[in-house]
Amino acid sequence: MNVPLIDLKAQYKKVERPLLRKLKEILSEQRLILGKYCSALEETIARYAGVPHAISCANGTDALILSLMALGIKEGDEVITTPYTFFSTASSILLVGAKPVFVDIEEDDMNIDPVMIRSALTPKTKAITLVHLFGKVCDTRAISAIADKHGLAVIEDMAQSLGARLWGTMCGNFGDIAALSFYPTKNLGGIGEGGMVLTKRDDLAERAKKLRIHGMGGTAYLHELVGINSRLDEIKACALVEKFPYLETWNKKRIANATYYNRQLKDLPLKLPKMDPPGSHIFHQYVVRTEKRDALREHLQKKGVATGIYYPLPLHLQPCFAYLGYKKGDFPVAEEASLTSFALPVFPELKTAQKEYVVQSIREFFA
Numbered sequence: 377m378n379v380p381l382i383d384l385k386a387q388y389k390k391v392e393r394p395l396l397r398k399l400k401e402i403l404s405e406q407r408l409i410l411g412k413y414c415s416a417l418e419e420t421i422a423r424y425a426g427v428p429h430a431i432s433c434a435n436g437t438d439a440l441i442l443s444l445m446a447l448g449i450k451e452g453d454e455v456i457t458t459p460y461t462f463f464s465t466a467s468s469i470l471l472v473g474a475k476p477v478f479v480d481i482e483e484d485d486m487n488i489d490p491v492m493i494r495s496a497l498t499p500k501t502k503a504i505t506l507v508h509l510f511g512k513v514c515d516t517r518a519i520s521a522i523a524d525k526h527g528l529a530v531i532e533d534m535a536q537s538l539g540a541r542l543w544g545t546m547c548g549n550f551g552d553i554a555a556l557s558f559y560p561t562k563n564l565g566g567i568g569e570g571g572m573v574l575t576k577r578d579d580l581a582e583r584a585k586k587l588r589i590h591g592m593g594g595t596a597y598l599h600e601l602v603g604i605n606s607r608l609d610e611i612k613a614c615a616l617v618e619k620f621p622y623l624e625t626w627n628k629k630r631i632a633n634a635t636y637y638n639r640q641l642k643d644l645p646l647k648l649p650k651m652d653p654p655g656s657h658i659f660h661q662y663v664v665r666t667e668k669r670d671a672l673r674e675h676l677q678k679k680g681v682a683t684g685i686y687y688p689l690p691l692h693l694q695p696c697f698a699y700l701g702y703k704k705g706d707f708p709v710a711e712e713a714s715l716t717s718f719a720l721p722v723f724p725e726l727k728t729a730q731k732e733y734v735v736q737s738i739r740e741f742f743a
Contacts, residue, residue, distance in 0.1 A: 445583070586603060676734075
């Protein structure tokens with residue numbers, strides 16, 4: 377049996393017919409940028425997330441850059457973040473001229489460790505970029521308490537966590553501003569790149585809207601700010617509008633698949649992801665850890681089970697960040713995670729027989 381890490385073709389079949397009709401309409405009308413579907417997507421996501429403002433943009437990296445720019449983060453500033461995340465969490469900080477300051481992660485859920493944040497504070501610290509990694513919400517209360525005490529902004533990198541909730545509150549409400557990604561493999565994935573900025577603050581929303589179109593306000597060719605070009609096109613927005621009604625169901629299926637794995641694998645020498653409190657993890661990835669990772673992955677590959685490593689090298693050890701002065705051993709929990717963690721298939725369309733086969737193949741290895 378072959379079990380892919382994700383099956384985008386199966387998901388596409390649910391929306392193929394209505395989407396193709398709407399795409400034909402868009403092409404006929406030739407309103408291709410920031411049209412009615414972009415507006416509909418922004419209104420839909422804002423209502424779903426429970427925030428007043430949602431500003432679409434070209435991709436998730438731009439959403440982070442726009443968030444930092446809207447907050448006024450600039451050269452000479454420092455932003456504390458995690459080294460165990462996708463590259464753009466840190467690169468976006470550098471791209472606005474600021475310095476990423478890494479701190480280690482928590483052992484239990486691999487999210488940024490609030491205790492470590494305190495030790496990294498300096499007079500130059502202006503913000504914290506937290507990441508709800510793999511769809512698991514961070515310890516936002518502890519992080520917000522630190523931010524409030526020291527007058528810091530909080531940026532939520534929620535590229536992997538749209539729909540995750542903690543204490544009845546959805547991601548996107550915990551910080552000053554949040555960045556979304558609609559990359560095709562995300563829980564709500566598009567038919568290409570796409571991103572969005574969420575915020576409760578009117579001032580940040582107004583700045584982000586201008587910054588995404590070269591800093592223009594309501595008057596064409598009058599540039600109030602130095603912005604970037606990061607507009608979402610109608611074709612991609614249309615696909616996301618069409619897919620959105622399935623998001624809650626897809627997230628529930630991911631949680632159900634993760635629950636099955638946790639139940640079936642709990643007696644094996646694997647570190648399994650935490651699922652408490654309920655709803656706080658929507659399993660963009662189902663990531664387990666074992667010192668025998670590479671051998672187990674090789675075994676699963678031979679059995680036809682696809683896996684993935686997120687992430688094989690922490691950001692503080694990436695060649696392009698060498699000038700920051702970090703070295704091996706600085707963040708041992710993140711480094712250990714990069715050597716022992718890997719993802720199993722957890723996508724919503726995963727069939728019962730496929731899940732059973734994945735479990736059976738893993739148990740074969742440890743037997």
